[in-house]
Amino acid sequence: MEDKQMEKAVSRKLTLFCVICGVAVLVLMGATVIRDGEREWKHYQTQYREMLLKMIKKENNPTFYQRVEEMKPEIRQIVVDEWKTVDRCTTCHLGIEDPLFANAKQPFTTHPNPELLKQHPVEKFGCTMCHGGQGLATTYYGSSHQPIDNWPITLVAKGLMQSRCGYCHKDFEAIKADRLIKGRELYKEMHCAGCHLIDGQGGNVGPDLSNFADKDPSNFAYENIEGPHSKQTWVMEHFKDPKRVSPGTPMRAYAMNDDQVECLTSYVLSLTQRGFSRPYSTKVKADFVPHRVDALVPEAGLSVDAEDEAGSNQ
Ligand code: HEC
Ligand code: HEC
Ligand code: HEC
Ligand code: HEC
Structure with missing residues (x-):
């Protein structure tokens, strides 16, 4: 009986000792990282x-010089x-x-x-x-x-910088956002609206893209991604080869060079429903419609790309 109690007491002390050691190691490690x-x-x-x-x-x-000389890190x-x-x-x-x-x-x-x-x-x-x-x-x-796996707030890659302009400026022409204009043009030419909605315009075979920029990076599957696990890499690899990234998807690979992929990626990553308030919100003309249906949907209508259908019939 007494032996058992002794054992318990010893084991409690041992546990306590281990916990203290553990905490001490963590504190030391933390301090090193902070330093x-x-x-x-x-x-x-x-x-x-x-x-x-x-x-x-x-x-x-001389006064400025002295101020710089006396500058303290802050x-x-x-x-x-x-x-x-x-x-x-x-x-x-x-x-x-x-x-x-x-x-x-x-x-x-x-x-x-x-x-x-x-x-x-x-x-x-x-x-x-x-x-x-x-x-x-x-x-x-x-x-x-550098992208950190699944971390939502990676720095925007150089070729995708205009995606952020689109957060606040819906009138791409007004700010000469050439890459967004090009991306929106590609979206139209490649009949993306046959399967996707933007602001209620388009088809619904694929996900609604109206708030694609707001979608959390953890909502994407990264198993088949070759580059870093960030949302921007996911989108670009998905455009280059949708069927590798999302097996079973009806989306097909489009013939695009890297620059076109970046422009299209900038465009979809600019699509946010987030509102901005003054002084961050921009002024637009009262009759301005951001994603006009005639700008997104090609004249042929909403049908899925004819080439795609030909491909699947073979
Ligand atoms: C601890 C210091 C430090 C902080 C804080 C920092 N940067 Fe940098 N940044 C650097 C260094 C160093 C480089 C150059 C790296 C290189 O040449 O590879 C750099 C490069 C860059 C570049 C050039 C592209 C690149 O990735 O090389 C951009 C853009 C940038 N930083 C933006 C930012 C933004 C935005 C923030 C705040 C969120 C930030 N930096 C915070 C040190 C810092
Ligand atoms: C209004 C949007 C905007 C703001 C605000 C802004 N930048 Fe930039 N920045 C850009 C764009 C766009 C580029 C791309 C280069 C160009 O325009 O030529 C860029 C380029 C850079 C580069 C060079 C990148 C490279 O690869 O060489 C650095 C570094 C940088 N910015 C740092 C900063 C820092 C630090 C701040 C905050 C003090 C800041 N920027 C604020 C839009 C912005
Ligand atoms: C957080 C919101 C925000 C972002 C992001 C942003 N802007 Fe702006 N920008 C503004 C606001 C607000 C003004 C002031 C003018 C206004 O009220 O319309 C402005 C003004 C401008 C102007 C002056 C001409 C004008 O329309 O008044 C240009 C050009 C411009 N932005 C280009 C850009 C570009 C290019 C980017 C991306 C690199 C960018 N902006 C990113 C909010 C933003
Ligand atoms: C035949 C129908 C179809 C066409 C055409 C199509 N997509 Fe898709 N798209 C889908 C489906 C279904 C998904 C969901 C499965 C997946 O991840 O591929 C998807 C996924 C996406 C996603 C990821 C959305 C999310 O929330 O995960 C983006 C972005 C996208 N498509 C953009 C485009 C663009 C841009 C085009 C034109 C180049 C296009 N799609 C053409 C059907 C299509």
Whole structure:
């Protein structure tokens, strides 16, 4: 009897000991990860300060020079009211609005499109509204520069950047969004509307695409995806070979080059039902219809592509 109790007491102590060790290891590991993260952005800020000091002359503006000399590493952030979040991208992308950094290396380079930043003031829009990624993160990995499996907020790939313009600008012509215009044109030419709906226009063999941009990445099957498991890769691989990605789908592979695939992907990834409020919403003419039926549906009507039917009859 007593032996049993002793055993129990010992085993309880052992369990407690193991738990304490476990927690200690976790705390140490956590601390290392956090310290590494800090080192990363602090390292960029130190580098930035040194670069800036080389670019400016003390005698031109002694007070500014001294301010830069005394700069302490600090997290920089932009409050994005619309999404009730903050973007910390500028903690590392320190020269983004400074023309002096046009030829500097990343993450210090001036934005390639300063005009665009004037139209969308950085202090209001931040970066993630156009670029995606995780605004709160202060590490390269955490900001999601490279796709992370099943992570919803990967940075938007270079060739797909216009998908984000379409979130807010439904009139693609007004902002000269050539890739969205091209994508919408391909959608029409390839009779996609025979099987898909956008804003109530089209067929219903396939899913309604009206809010395709809002669909969570975890809703896609990635078993047959060759690249990283991100929604943008899924869409592009699906367009290149629907039957490999979604076995049994009636969608067929269309002959498209990579650029066309990117334009079509930008277009479907721009389709959101998310509303934006001022100052993020755009003004459009009262009689403007975003996805006009005549723009989406080819003259031949809503029938499934004739070639496809010929193929399945063989
Ligand atoms: C810890 C520092 C750090 C943070 C925070 C950070 N970046 Fe970067 N970023 C970098 C570095 C370093 C590069 C250059 C990487 C390279 O050349 O491979 C880069 C490159 C980029 C590029 C160029 C394309 C690419 O992927 O190479 C874009 C666009 C970009 N960042 C956007 C963002 C956005 C948007 C955020 C906020 C969500 C952000 N970055 C936050 C360090 C950072
Ligand atoms: C209004 C949308 C918009 C906003 C806001 C915006 N960008 Fe961009 N950014 C773009 C587009 C579009 C490009 C593609 C290049 C071009 O236009 O030439 C780009 C390009 C870049 C590049 C170069 C990418 C490469 O592959 O070389 C970096 C780095 C970058 N942006 C960082 C940022 C950061 C950091 C912020 C926030 C301070 C930001 N951007 C805000 C739209 C935006
Ligand atoms: C979060 C919403 C949002 C995103 C994303 C966005 N814009 Fe805008 N953009 C605006 C707002 C708001 C204005 C101010 C003009 C207005 O009210 O219509 C504007 C203005 C502009 C203008 C000035 C001309 C005009 O119509 O007034 C251009 C050009 C433009 N945007 C292009 C782009 C491009 C290109 C992209 C993608 C790289 C983009 N925008 C992404 C909201 C956005
Ligand atoms: C013959 C009918 C048919 C045609 C034509 C067709 N699709 Fe599909 N599409 C489907 C079906 C069914 C699915 C669902 C199964 C799958 O994942 O392929 C689908 C899936 C999709 C998806 C993923 C939707 C989601 O929510 O998972 C997108 C995006 C898409 N199609 C876009 C297009 C585009 C763009 C075209 C024109 C190039 C097109 N489709 C042509 C039937 C079709």
